Amino acid sequence: MLNIHNSMGGLKEPFQPLEPGHVRMYVCGITVYDLCHVGHARSQVVFDVVRRWLQASGYQVTYVRNITDIDDKIIERAAREGVSWREITARYIEAMHEDFAALGVLTPDVEPRATEYIPQIVEMIGTLVEKGYAYVAGNGDVLYSVGAFPSYGRLSGKRLGDLRAGARVEIGEHKQDPLDFVLWKMARPGEPSWESPWGAGRPGWHIECSAMSVALLGDHFDIHGGGLDLKFPHHENEIAQSCAACEAPFAHVWMHNGFLNIDDEKMSKSLGNFFTIREVLPRLRPEVMRAFVLSSHYRGPINYSEEALRQADAALKRLYLALRDVAPVADGPMAGEWSARFAAAMDDDFNTPEALAALQGLARALNTAKAAGEREEAGLLAAELCRLGSLLGLLGHDPGAWLSMASSLAEAADDLADDVIDGLVAARSEARQRRDWAESDRLRAELDAAGVIVEDGPTGSSWRRK
Numbered sequence: 001m002l003n004i005h006n007s008m009g010g011l012k013e014p015f016q017p018l019e020p021g022h023v024r025m026y027v028c029g030i031t032v033y034d035l036c037h038v039g040h041a042r043s044q045v046v047f048d049v050v051r052r053w054l055q056a057s058g059y060q061v062t063y064v065r066n067i068t069d070i071d072d073k074i075i076e077r078a079a080r081e082g083v084s085w086r087e088i089t090a091r092y093i094e095a096m097h098e099d100f101a102a103l104g105v106l107t108p109d110v111e112p113r114a115t116e117y118i119p120q121i122v123e124m125i126g127t128l129v130e131k132g133y134a135y136v137a138g139n140g141d142v143l144y145s146v147g148a149f150p151s152y153g154r155l156s157g158k159r160l161g162d163l164r165a166g167a168r169v170e171i172g173e174h175k176q177d178p179l180d181f182v183l184w185k186m187a188r189p190g191e192p193s194w195e196s197p198w199g200a201g202r203p204g205w206h207i208e209c210s211a212m213s214v215a216l217l218g219d220h221f222d223i224h225g226g227g228l229d230l231k232f233p234h235h236e237n238e239i240a241q242s243c244a245a246c247e248a249p250f251a252h253v254w255m256h257n258g259f260l261n262i263d264d265e266k267m268s269k270s271l272g273n274f275f276t277i278r279e280v281l282p283r284l285r286p287e288v289m290r291a292f293v294l295s296s297h298y299r300g301p302i303n304y305s306e307e308a309l310r311q312a313d314a315a316l317k318r319l320y321l322a323l324r325d326v327a328p329v330a331d332g333p334m335a336g337e338w339s340a341r342f343a344a345a346m347d348d349d350f351n352t353p354e355a356l357a358a359l360q361g362l363a364r365a366l367n368t369a370k371a372a373g374e375r376e377e378a379g380l381l382a383a384e385l386c387r388l389g390s391l392l393g394l395l396g397h398d399p400g401a402w403l404s405m406a407s408s409l410a411e412a413a414d415d416l417a418d419d420v421i422d423g424l425v426a427a428r429s430e431a432r433q434r435r436d437w438a439e440s441d442r443l444r445a446e447l448d449a450a451g452v453i454v455e456d457g458p459t460g461s462s463w464r465r466k
């Protein structure tokens, strides 16, 4: 039974799709005015794995991830470069697709763009105005009246009074309440615009997600996901809009992934610790990035550091070492002890660190089977390891090819853990005892490749790092 932590209410709850067998999920996508950064990589990998696990659990999944292709930042960038806003969005949509594909993130079933849903957006704003949840401000913008929605703040646990006390009112604003937010922005001269009952303009950011998710998934769907930074105000505003316009519950489960920090600091351009995905991928294999992201539980913060990346690289290498020189038995039974542990971890609110620990346990069992010359058993375990790895988007490479590529993460090559080396050395000693020289040579070569020297003496074998 899958349990998911619902940000709405803050409890882990048994998951039941609203429509049996079918999960409808919406994940907030990218505003395409620049290259995607490693924080985006985390969010995308997290929800990719959520989707893969739902599918592995037997559900049909409809996965929608939007593209925000009209926004102040897009217009600013286009003006700065002296090109059209469409040139900017086309450039960064292409780059985003390349980056996410490199990370092994599966393509969404639908990838709606805000500018393709203007009629639905205008219709929803019209409904909100009609029902008294929105008004036309003095400057012509259409604003949402937060005070008209009594349960505003329920997702983020914020109180209207506290929010008002902390709100900054800008000079020249036309809000009835400092918390009101824009649904439709009047176009200034030269800006891209679309016709509406309130004049030519463009949608605010929050309304696009409400209109597109309702249009594609209905007014009550299963999972709405995004980064923790979107919980307030973006998701709070989506709830206010959708629930008021549709008089329906909107998303059933809210999922938020935690922040990605760089060397224990918040990532920011001004601190100079800001990395785009394409900056880091040439030296960091995409699978290592995935393994790093999944090494922490999705809800907590994750710290991006050389050390953490090296650990992810070494952990992945241990899995590939176990898989080397084994032919997986494709049609063997797949319900071993490690599959059960893996499933229990994933069913517990997508506990990927525990799932990865199950993969390491399975790899140790595989090493033992290989060392004992149990080829059939090793083949079955290898097939199980490959299958479980694929559910996390890992282990998709040929082990020999993976291991022959030197890792560009410094020192990672000889980063085998002591207990793994002990196991390989013990397996080699056993092979020597049964005079299986081929196997003993193979294990020595494996240790050698990992930077370990084995010395055979009268009391047995010892090892040291090169």
Ligand SMILES: [Zn+2]
Binding pocket: 027, 028, 029, 209, 234
């Ligand atoms: Zn959104």
